[in-house]
Ligand code: ADP
């Protein structure tokens with residue numbers, strides 16, 4: 166009779182919650198265990214309902230279905246007229262976030278967040294601006310008597326206080342329907358009574374309250390009591406004693422405080438991303454040691470790659486530098502058809518005019534002729550065999566030579582047929598001993614030449630180590646020393662920006678047309694360079710591939726730890742889902758965490774490699790490291806890619822967790 170009276174009150178209103186023949190069964194031990202056997206139930210706005218029944222009767226199962234944490238195996242469930250079977254995971258999350266507010270027996274607060282931050286969590290997922298969030302969370306906690314405890318962690322609060330924090334959290338986004346599963350079950354009588362007083366007040370302010378309890382004394386404060394036994398409704402009656410309780414209607418915890426104008430904007434998306442970032446950061450800080458160990462794998466991998474590439478580049482640069490000192494990018498023209506041509510001595514077509522023609526070419530950086538012959542060197546009573554080479558002022562530039570004392574030739578020296586010479590280190594030692602040769606005169610085949618400079622000591626084919634070498638302007642050599650009007654060879658240094666083969670072809674064309682036939686041959690350093698640089702490239706690639714393997718191992722380490730982290734934090738994931746996190750929110754949080762671990766590891770790896778590199782280089786000069794911006798950038802990109810690739814699987818498995826099973830995990 167009383168039950169029909171209750172229903173009569175609501176014939177006009179639309180039910181908030183409407184269950185029709187709801188069944189829920191679990192797969193257990195190969196068979197199906199049905200826990201709810203066709204529950205039909207309507208709950209109207211503003212009601213305060215207690216669901217009562219013995220332990221194991223299916224109350225929590227029913228509550229989870231009402232709260233959209235779980236779905237019925239049969240029957241229909243409508244929230245506000247919408248069939249929940251038609252809703253996707255994110256729409257169900259939206260219902261949990263904006264419509265329901267959960268209060269659990271074991272509070273289910275996040276241990277690493279403060280009271281105020283715990284209360285804010287549902288608003289984060291709803292896209293409420295940080296300032297507004299903090300204000301409302303502080304206001305709610307203050308109303309619930311926790312104004313002095315905003316920054317306390319759950320572990321620093323009593324059970325009753327924790328439950329009040331969880332009530333504030335349920336109200337954060339409005340909490341039009343408050344679902345409380347044994348809210349007093351873990352509390353002492355006094356705290357339990359306080360919680361019940363708050364719930365009654367909330368009901369008086371317009372919140373619909375659905376309360377699950379096994380305790381008839383707790384149920385007594387509800388205005389409608391539904392009793393279930395063994396998965397079926399046994400009775401559903403109004404509780405007349407409770408009708409007048411707590412209805413002061415002051416309205417200060419009203420649920421219309423929040424308007425989510427931001428919820429769909431880019432700004433809200435950015436905010437949620439930022440929150441996911443902060444959450445990931447906190448999770449990393451909360452597990453410092455584990456984070457560090459995970460990072461170590463990435464650090465070592467990145468160090469291996471960066472240092473190996475730097476080593477390989479350093480080695481190849483050193484080899485190239487050595488080759489350069491032998492005269493990089495030089496092309497030499499010799500008379501005769503090929504090397505060792507017996508007629509080459511008689512070929513006299515390579516002349517000064519060829520030299521001028523070549524030096525006018527754009528590909529020629531500098532051009533130098535050479536006339537060369539064995540000579541007799543004399544000074545005072547000393548006599549030596551040596552080699553005299555007539556060169557241009559450019560010759561020293563062609564081979565990259567400097568003098569250790571005195572000066573090089575000038576263009577004027579060459580033009581004036583100046584009778585001067587530059588001698589190499591050996592000649593200086595043999596002819597002059599420890600005195601400075603500059604300014605003195607030597608006789609070369611009886612021609613007096615004033616020494617103007619001494620060449621620095623350097624390995625190069627230009628200076629024959631088995632002979633005493635004397636250099637003089639080629640003009641002087643041709644007119645005064647050798648009395649010949651042709652050249653022994655011409656060396657061209659190819660200008661930067663021109664490839665040696667191109668310059669070589671142009672030279673052949675030019676000289677052939679000048680001479681009428683190809684009575685000369687050409688040699689260049691390019692061929693050697695090419696084979697060496699391709700060898701070092703292969704070497705670099707091979708050794709980098711090996712280093713990349715260590716990065717992959719590091720990445721697997723990240724995946725492993727992230728999987729552990731997901732398992733460990735299953736309950737946290739469940740709580741976040743219960744208060745309205747979307748699958749994407751959970752995914753983002755874990756993915757960002759993986760990427761951050763890898764990125765920080767990547768930066769640390771690069772920094773450590775640099776530090777180690779400078780230490781090594783200060784200790785020994787035999788190892789050359791050449792760091793390139795590209796390898797550093799590649800390392801950082803690679804480490805974030807590793808984070809995404811190896812973090813994806815754990816993040817996805819976290820986002821696909823069933824909220825109920827996740828919550829049940831301890
Ligand atoms: P109550 O909250 O009324 O104590 P529950 O709704 O938690 O009861 O559980 C009802 C029945 O369903 C119990 O017998 C329980 O063993 C069973 N049950 C609950 N959850 C699961 C599950 N995930 N798998 C199998 N059986 C379950």
Ligand code: MG
Pocket residue numbers: 224225226
């Ligand atoms: Mg239960």
